Amino acid sequence: MTDHLAINRANWDERVDAHARSKSYRVDELASDPAAISGVVEFDRRVVGDVTGLKVLHLQCHIGTDTVSWGKLGAREVVGYDFSQPALDVAADLAKRAGVAARWYCGDLYDAPEVIGDEAFDLVYTGVGAIGWLPDIRGWAEVVGHFVAPGGRFFIRDAHPVLNALDYEDPERLSIIYPYFETNEPMVFDEGGTYVDHDVAFEHNRTVEWNHGLAETIQALLDVGLLLDDVAEHTFTDWQPFDRFEQTDPDLGHWALREEVRSHLPTMFHLLMHRPR
Numbered sequence: 001m002t003d004h005l006a007i008n009r010a011n012w013d014e015r016v017d018a019h020a021r022s023k024s025y026r027v028d029e030l031a032s033d034p035a036a037i038s039g040v041v042e043f044d045r046r047v048v049g050d051v052t053g054l055k056v057l058h059l060q061c062h063i064g065t066d067t068v069s070w071g072k073l074g075a076r077e078v079v080g081y082d083f084s085q086p087a088l089d090v091a092a093d094l095a096k097r098a099g100v101a102a103r104w105y106c107g108d109l110y111d112a113p114e115v116i117g118d119e120a121f122d123l124v125y126t127g128v129g130a131i132g133w134l135p136d137i138r139g140w141a142e143v144v145g146h147f148v149a150p151g152g153r154f155f156i157r158d159a160h161p162v163l164n165a166l167d168y169e170d171p172e173r174l175s176i177i178y179p180y181f182e183t184n185e186p187m188v189f190d191e192g193g194t195y196v197d198h199d200v201a202f203e204h205n206r207t208v209e210w211n212h213g214l215a216e217t218i219q220a221l222l223d224v225g226l227l228l229d230d231v232a233e234h235t236f237t238d239w240q241p242f243d244r245f246e247q248t249d250p251d252l253g254h255w256a257l258r259e260e261v262r263s264h265l266p267t268m269f270h271l272l273m274h275r276p277r
Contacts, residue, residue, distance in 0.1 A: 004186060004208035005108055008133055009083055014204045015194045016063060016086040022196035024253065025065050027090070031097035037069035039253040040128055040157075040238055047230060047272055048155050051075045054122035057147050060109060060130040064091025064102070070125065071100030079121070081105045081112055110139055113146045120149035126156040128238050128268075132164060137182055137212040138220045145224030151277040154226055157270035160233060164211045168242055174265060181213040195239045214269060221273055230272035235262045 020027050029036045037045075044066075045051075052074035058067040061080035068091070071078040080091050080102060088104045095102040107115040124147050134140050148154050167177040178187055186208045192201070218228065236254040237245065245255040256262055 004135065005083065007204075007206050007208050010204040011202075011207050012062075012084045013086050014202050015198075016084065016090060018194055018198040018200060019087075019196055020063055020090045022198065024196045025063065027063070027065065027094055030065055030068060031094055034072065034099075037072055038065045039251065041066050041069035041073070043252055043254075044125075044127075044155065044157055044270075045073060047157075047232075047270060048123065048125075048153070051123060055079075056123045056125060057081065057116075057119075057121040058125045058127065059112065059144070060126060060133075061087075061091060061104075062127075063087045064094050064104070066125075066127045067091060067102065068095050068098050068100045070123075071095070071102060072098065075123075077101050077103070079103045079105070079116070079119075081107070081109075081116065083108055109134060110136075110143060112143050116147070119147065120152065121147050122149055122152045124148050124152070124154045126154075126158070128158055130156070131158055131212055131217070132209045133207075134212075135182075135186065135210050137216055138223070141217075141220035141224050144221065145226060145275075148226065148275045150275055153229075153272065153274045154221070155270070155272050157268060159237070160266040160269050161211050161213050162265065163237070163241065163267045164209075166241075172244070179211050182210055182216055186210050218271065221271070226273040226275055228271065228273050230270070232270050233266040234268040234270070235266065237267045241267070 054075050056070045056075045056078045058080045061067045061082045064080050067078050067080040085106045105115050165176045165178045165180045167175045190206045192205045236256045240255045248254050248256045
């Protein structure tokens with residue numbers, strides 16, 4: 001589907017304002033409170049560790065709440081990259097209000113090496129809800145590998161491909177109806193709303209998405225020269241996928257299946273990798 005980029009961009013562009021105004025993203029708090037960081041980064045920092053003095057690139061950064069959070073934690077410079085200019089406008093305003101040194105670039109993920117150039121980064125970061133919008137996981141890994149400096153690291157935490165393969169229309173059975181592995185043909189959805197509370201009706205409700213098996217993702221990153229330091233599968237999410245999920249950690253914004261069945265389903269994963277010097 002050659003128009004997937006335009007379809008998905010229209011969907012994301014339209015939801016920027018609702019996301020920026022939502023309680024979930026806490027934009028005003030992040031702008032005004034020097035100690036405030038996003039719940040996503042509050043968890044991820046436990047794996048990534050200290051970023052003081054590092055140069056950080058955040059791919060698919062959306063409105064920049066996680067990007068700015070890394071700056072607040074001591075990164076000397078953060079760079080955000082996303083395909084939505086309205087999202088980057090919110091991100092730039094947030095960084096300015098928060099006093100975080102940041103640069104922002106707009107473009108298709110696969111064009112990032114041409115848009116940003118040959119800069120190398122100490123940490124390349126991809127946050128929650130990113131790679132499902134991409135048709136080619138190996139091409140994505142090449143972009144990641146392009147930017148990781150010798151001795152630098154890469155971190156991703158995202159939805160587990162098993163979760164992405166479930167039938168959300170029948171959550172009681174937890175039935176797998178979508179591909180687990182990457183396919184040439186995408187999954188196409190037409191659904192209103194968004195994952196935060198909102199008070200508007202959207203016009204652009206179509207999305208085009210792909211799943212990527214966990215081994216496919218890891219191998220693609222190994223093939224560009226990164227080495228694996230830490231891998232984990234989790235039983236929580238940073239949003240409520242469907243009604244059977246209950247909030248387990250309000251401070252971090254985590255949701256999970258009820259305790260007696262929580263071990264039945266992997267819902268997220270993370271990878272920490274590095275490039276040898």
